[in-house]
Amino acid sequence: MASTRNGSSALDMGKKSTVGGGVADVYGEDHATEDQLVTPWTVTVASGSTLLRDPRHNKGLAFSESERDAHYLRGLLPPACFTQELQEKKLMHNLRQYEVPLQRYMALMDLQERNERLFYKLLIDNVEELLPVVYTPTVGEACQKYGSIFRRPQGLFISLKEKGKILEVLKNWPEKNIQVIVVTDGERILGLGDLGAQGMGIPVGKLSLYTALGGVRPSACLPVTIDVGTNNENLLKNEFYIGLKQRRTTGQEYADLLDEFMHAVKKNYGEKVLVQFEDFANHNAFHLLAKYSSSHLVFNDDIQGTASVVLAGVIAALKLVGRTLSEHTFLFLGAGEAGTGIAELIALEMSKQTKAPIEEMRKKIWLADSKGLIVKSRMESLQHFKKPWAHEHEPVKTLLEAVKAIKPTVLVGSSGVGRTFTKDVVETMASLNEKPLILALSNPTSQSECTAEEAYSWTEGRAVFASGSPFEPVEYEGKTYTPGQANNAYIFPGFGLGLVMSGAIRVHDDMLLAASHALAKQVTDKNFEKGLIYPPFSNIRKISANIAADVAAKAYELGLASRLPQPADLVKYAESCMYSPIYRDYR
Ligand SMILES: NC(=O)C1=CN([C@@H]2O[C@H](COP(=O)(O)OP(=O)(O)OC[C@H]3O[C@@H](n4cnc5c(N)ncnc54)[C@H](OP(=O)(O)O)[C@@H]3O)[C@@H](O)[C@H]2O)C=CC1
Ligand SMILES: CC(=O)C(=O)O
Numbered sequence: 347m348a349s350t351r352n353g354s355s356a357l358d359m360g361k362k363s364t365v366g367g368g369v370a371d372v373y374g375e376d377h378a379t380e381d382q383l384v385t386p387w388t389v390t391v392a393s394g395s396t397l398l399r400d401p402r403h404n405k406g407l408a409f410s411e412s413e414r415d416a417h418y419l420r421g422l423l424p425p426a427c428f429t430q431e432l433q434e435k436k437l438m439h440n441l442r443q444y445e446v447p448l449q450r451y452m453a454l455m456d457l458q459e460r461n462e463r464l465f466y467k468l469l470i471d472n473v474e475e476l477l478p479v480v481y482t483p484t485v486g487e488a489c490q491k492y493g494s495i496f497r498r499p500q501g502l503f504i505s506l507k508e509k510g511k512i513l514e515v516l517k518n519w520p521e522k523n524i525q526v527i528v529v530t531d532g533e534r535i536l537g538l539g540d541l542g543a544q545g546m547g548i549p550v551g552k553l554s555l556y557t558a559l560g561g562v563r564p565s566a567c568l569p570v571t572i573d574v575g576t577n578n579e580n581l582l583k584n585e586f587y588i589g590l591k592q593r594r595t596t597g598q599e600y601a602d603l604l605d606e607f608m609h610a611v612k613k614n615y616g617e618k619v620l621v622q623f624e625d626f627a628n629h630n631a632f633h634l635l636a637k638y639s640s641s642h643l644v645f646n647d648d649i650q651g652t653a654s655v656v657l658a659g660v661i662a663a664l665k666l667v668g669r670t671l672s673e674h675t676f677l678f679l680g681a682g683e684a685g686t687g688i689a690e691l692i693a694l695e696m697s698k699q700t701k702a703p704i705e706e707m708r709k710k711i712w713l714a715d716s717k718g719l720i721v722k723s724r725m726e727s728l729q730h731f732k733k734p735w736a737h738e739h740e741p742v743k744t745l746l747e748a749v750k751a752i753k754p755t756v757l758v759g760s761s762g763v764g765r766t767f768t769k770d771v772v773e774t775m776a777s778l779n780e781k782p783l784i785l786a787l788s789n790p791t792s793q794s795e796c797t798a799e800e801a802y803s804w805t806e807g808r809a810v811f812a813s814g815s816p817f818e819p820v821e822y823e824g825k826t827y828t829p830g831q832a833n834n835a836y837i838f839p840g841f842g843l844g845l846v847m848s849g850a851i852r853v854h855d856d857m858l859l860a861a862s863h864a865l866a867k868q869v870t871d872k873n874f875e876k877g878l879i880y881p882p883f884s885n886i887r888k889i890s891a892n893i894a895a896d897v898a899a900k901a902y903e904l905g906l907a908s909r910l911p912q913p914a915d916l917v918k919y920a921e922s923c924m925y926s927p928i929y930r931d932y933r
């Protein structure tokens with residue numbers, strides 16, 4: 347490979363090189379699929395200081411002696427040559443010195459912008475330690491302070507100013523072969539509310555998990571924030587706010603901007619690009635999903651990904667709490683995207699298992715919102731997504747009264763409001779059930795409906811508990827209890843990989859069920875012995891490969907897969923498609 351002193355040059359027109367069945371760029375870019383082939387093929391080779399400033403190819407002190415000679419790096423680096431492992435050791439040592447989680451977040455974002463492979467190697471090898479930094483809870487704080495910590499754009503900002511020009515904006519993004527887009531409009535960031543353009547931290551974080559946990563190439567991932575203003579008064583008043591300083595646009599203007607975006611995406615990247623909607627407010631989320639699910643490959647993580655991960659946890663938990671799925675009674679606090687999405691997928695699975703109509707199965711599931719239990723007498727005033735859950739019952743105002751009246755075996759928190767599972771509520775669950783299943787899903791940690799310690803101590807250690815954001819193990823009366831993390835991060839990376847590798851053109855509910863079963867199957871006896879209903883994140887790449895394989899198999903079965911012929915061994919194929927962060931040899 348030739349290189350020039352003056353930074354970079356376009357060489358080797360029309361040359362292609364192949365790695366592992368996919369198409370590789372000159373530095374060994376991993377596993378682009380056949381569809382992504384772009385001709386004529388232009389290889390741009392960076393050298394010298396340009397190479398050191400190119401995060402996709404920079405290796406820092408890991409450039410070997412011969413690479414330093416070949417790429418004009420002599421003198422630009424100190425003499426020591428480190429292995430990638432030694433670089434990791436140094437970085438983990440440095441990261442552990444920071445006491446403030448946000449400092450760790452910023453150090454990791456700096457690394458991502460400096461040396462991408464090292465960032466992903468670090469994240470993959472230390473996933474349990476670093477997930478709470480790049481993801482919930484720290485990403486929540488990062489979004490709240492995004493304006494002050496903003497250094498370099500990590501995704502595309504598409505605001506009302508870009509109306510009529512969105513296709514051009516997409517073309518400004520340096521990568522052309524995009525497979526997954528995560529898009530937010532910042533209106534419901536975790537349980538923190540409207541953070542406007544500062545919500546960008548969420549698509550960036552989710553996509554770094556697509557790569558680290560699901561193996562989708564970083565260059566195939568595009569984070570997008572649609573900025574239609576914000577109703578957050580503090581942001582509107584803040585001179586450092588990075589977004590449009592106006593109240594949110596709604597109605598036709600909002601719909602038109604989203605529509606222009608969706609059309610531009612399809613035109614620029616084709617119909618097999620996956621668009622993941624993330625952290626939209628529910629008054630837009632359900633509508634957008636319904637509107638685009640028949641014309642685009644779309645997935646709403648908060649409605650569908652969360653449903654799939656919670657169903658997986660409940661299926662696994664049956665081994666600990668007993669009975670069949672349809673013999674359980676569910677009560678949700680929170681009847682929005684997460685709550686109604688989960689409820690519907692559980693009802694669908696019950697209906698498949700029992701062959702009973704889904705309407706019958708819904709009756710085993712109760713939801714409460716900010717006004718109390720959802721009951722028939724409230725039907726008129728309910729939003730459309732709550733109506734299927736309006737069962738016959740007298741009005742009930744509080745959660746405690748609802749628990750006493752419904753006698754649930756499973757209590758799910760999807761309200762976005764912290765500490766709403768009070769001592770009375772949890773103790774009542776414990777008085778009704780030998781092993782109450784309690785899922786406090788709301789993020790970040792401050793919004794969790796209860797803590798792990800509360801769940802275990804208020805149930806005398808009998809609760810089977812998982813939460814959206816991680817909690818440390820709890821000591822209670824001489825015994826250690828390890829809480830699980832019920833977070834859609836278990837599902838979306840593998841789910842997306844399954845769609846991409848099969849060339850799926852649409853998402854189908856049966857794929858969500860397939861993902862749930864694939865995840866539930868990964869919970870081992872050892873995990874159950876600890877009371878866990880999810881496997882540890884340390885195995886996540888293997889878990890994602892299994893989820894991807896079962897999702898792809900379902901896509902083929904449903905005739906929704908366009909990548910033919912179907913690979914014989916889908917798990918192996920999924921593994922072979924996964925991005926590896928190990929440095930390439932550039933000699
Ligand atoms: N663990 C995970 O993987 C995931 C977790 N989540 C978390 O779930 C939470 C909710 O998200 P989402 O469903 O999208 O949000 P929504 O805004 O769509 O829904 C929130 C629901 O909670 C209800 N609610 C709000 N305050 C109260 C209260 N004090 N008492 C009872 N109900 C209340 C709302 O009632 P009303 O309709 O009356 O306003 C609404 O029904 C967030 O914290 C989010 O981070 C979301 C996705 C995935
Ligand atoms: C996890 C997630 O998607 C949320 O809290 O919104």
Ligand SMILES: [Mg+2]
Pocket residue numbers: 536624625647648
């Ligand atoms: Mg979300």
